Amino acid sequence: MTGWLARRSVDAVISAAVAILLLVALVHIMPGDPLAVILGDRPADAATVARLRERYGIDRSLPQALGDFARGVVRGDLGIALSEQRPVTTVLSDHVGPTLLLGSLTLLINFTVGLALGLWWALHPETLRSRVMSAATVVGYALPTFAIGMVLVWIFAVQLGWLPAAGSSDPLLAADAPLSRVLLDRLAHLVLPLAAMVTATIAVPIRQQRSAALAVAAQPWVRAARARGLSPAVVAWRHCWRPALTPIVTLLGLWLPMLVSGAVLVESVFAWPGLGTLLAEATLNRDVPLVIGAGLLLVVAVQLGSLLADVLYRIVDPAQREL
């Protein structure tokens, strides 16, 4: 296992390096004027333009840009974000928290409640409740996330006034408010975006788990277990669930980067100060240092997700350990 993990980690580092090189090169050739975000509509003479290009490092050739980026990564300096005029690392650290919170809770709910519902559905295929679940997952999956978000805001914030409409905290709450109030405030702001995210995404793990569990349920060892008179719960838990986890692990590996990339539409509807909208804005604004910095974070997240999925494969599927 240790040797395998070391080899796999080296592969991950090489893949990440290649991805980053490609990212820097692509951003370098991307059309658009990065100075537009600094200057806005202000006219500027040639000396000012040259000075600003030099200051923000957008006057460099691709090899120079790659060299600067590599040196910067070593020093922990990813440059200055044009749209914020602050270090990229500071900007990213400001926004990564809300994204991690929303993303991790979404994954947690999807891969606990979602998997349990999927398994239950597989074991009760022809009941009324399973048909309701089928319809609900289709609707949840089909509706655009922003539409779900807008409806939730309209009902629970605008009409009922139960929950805040946007943001991740109440700006009117005093900075020295008691901890309990701060926590309640954070939770209140979290409910609607989380509900929107979960509603829009939970259908996938439910349906994946159901399909996998149905496939496993047809296997001879499951029939044998039933024939031995084991209870349905024991059959489900001991004989169906674990073998049915393999496709779910794949899904988890694919979704882990979402923890970092954020959900642009949900963040936009709820003015959630996460990385998703930040990265989208940075790309639209051709904020080269910020796009590359956020890209670096994403590449690392993808590689970690992939590595974690491989490790989990080996845990849930003993056959993998022999490969």
Add this chain to the structure above:
Amino acid sequence: MIQRIILACLLGISGALTPATSACAQASTGIRGTVVLAIPADVSVPVPVVGLPYTHVADVTDQLFLRLGFLKSSFRTVGDEALTPMLARSWRRVDSLTLAFELDPRATWHDGAPVTTHDVMFTWRLMVNPAVGTDHTVIEPIAGIDSTGARTFRVRFRRTFAEQLYLIGFNLQPLPAHLLERIAVDSITTSGYAAQPVGNGPFRFERRVPGEFVELRANSAFFLGTPTIGRVVFRVIPDPAARLNLLLSGELDVLEYVPPTAMPQVRAKRDLRVVTFMSNLVLYGRFNTRAADDTARAHPVLGDRAVREALVSALDRGVMAQRIYGRNASVPGAVQSVSWSWIRPVRGTAGAASRAKVRAALANAGWRDRDGDGILDRNGVPLRVGILYPQTSAVRNDFALQMQAMWRAVGIDAHLERLPGPVVAERLNAGRFDVEMGSVNQDASPMSLTQSWSCASAREARSSNKARWCNPEFDRLLANAMIDKDPVPGYRAALAHMARETPAAFLAAPYNNIALHSRFENVQVWPVKSWTSLWQWRVRRGAELPRDR
């Protein structure tokens, strides 16, 4: 353990551990009232001169930093009486090229240090530093600033013009030299000062939670009077729909430019009212008059004034403006926002000419449908124009769609080029476009027309005159107006000439419909620097909300 992790996560994540500052100190001053506004993007550097040049940044910095003077209610920018004293107590004319200022001796920075000429000199040096990127049309007419005492200084101009006072008095917002002069220019935006700026205005900086809000508190020692609003919160809400939701849910107190479609919802809320103020916004479809590949040559289609006129006459601009702004917009004849009403408005023709008339005009210019495909052509080349605009602007998209439909109806192959902002900027700077669907928040002074519509600006590589429109007669009229003691007739003549020359289809000059909570009194919103009078707003007695106390 898990509970502790969740606790730590929730706390750490949204900046809840921002250190408590002197927020509560306000309670004892008797100042009441909180105003919650929305801004479309974060203001990470709330410092004028070095911060980004956007309206939402100025919305915040104008609460923290004073100008030497501010416009009077007429918004006239001409003459030595154009401004009301703010940081400068007085000024006097020394000669036609020199103005002498005296700073108000009561003015102090929020840390207690006095505001002095040294601050003015420092800020001026910063403004002329190319690393800062100040609008060169502001600094170019000024030859220099000389210190004449601890609180007095003289501004020398390169030439005589009627808006000298406005140019320096409105555009100079001094920064504290004692806090900044030891910081390298390139490092100011990343310094501790930028994170916790010290200003001299009616509000002082309290805290900023990145991506969420900026909070300001009343400066109870403000030398022009104690603010009647205790706290201002600028919430960062990029999405217009989210802004509207916040207003309707009562979490926001003010919303600018309420779209007509949202009016029924706003009016249905009894605690909201809609007030219409002047605006400095103009929307236009600007024609590129020079060829994309060689700016020395005229644009093959739009270089011809007759074609431009026909294109404008094909548009029912009244209908276009009404669909988007309801009744709250006029159709200007030239680039003239409502805030320039002190120059008598040059009106445009709202309605469209008949299709036959437009086609006849285009036929006179050589454009006919010879191959019967419904598109006009000349020498085998179809009459095709692209409408370029940034993909983020919904209003421009609405205008562009209407423009496209109306032009297609008369046989012009109009196509939309809805692209990311920086790509639009790159193409505009390179002159690679036909029609720019643009908008401008006009400067208070028509003098700013030189930035965007003069021959000099047409020759500059990166000016605001993206269409490279050059009309010597317009330049002459504008130059004469600028040096005239009463430039109003001259400005009007220049704008009327622009209307005749049709460098653009001027589409709408909207008013600013502001929805605000009905508990506020003494509300004044300015067309330029909207929230300058925020410190004088009041909360009606008995109508306070919990957040006002």
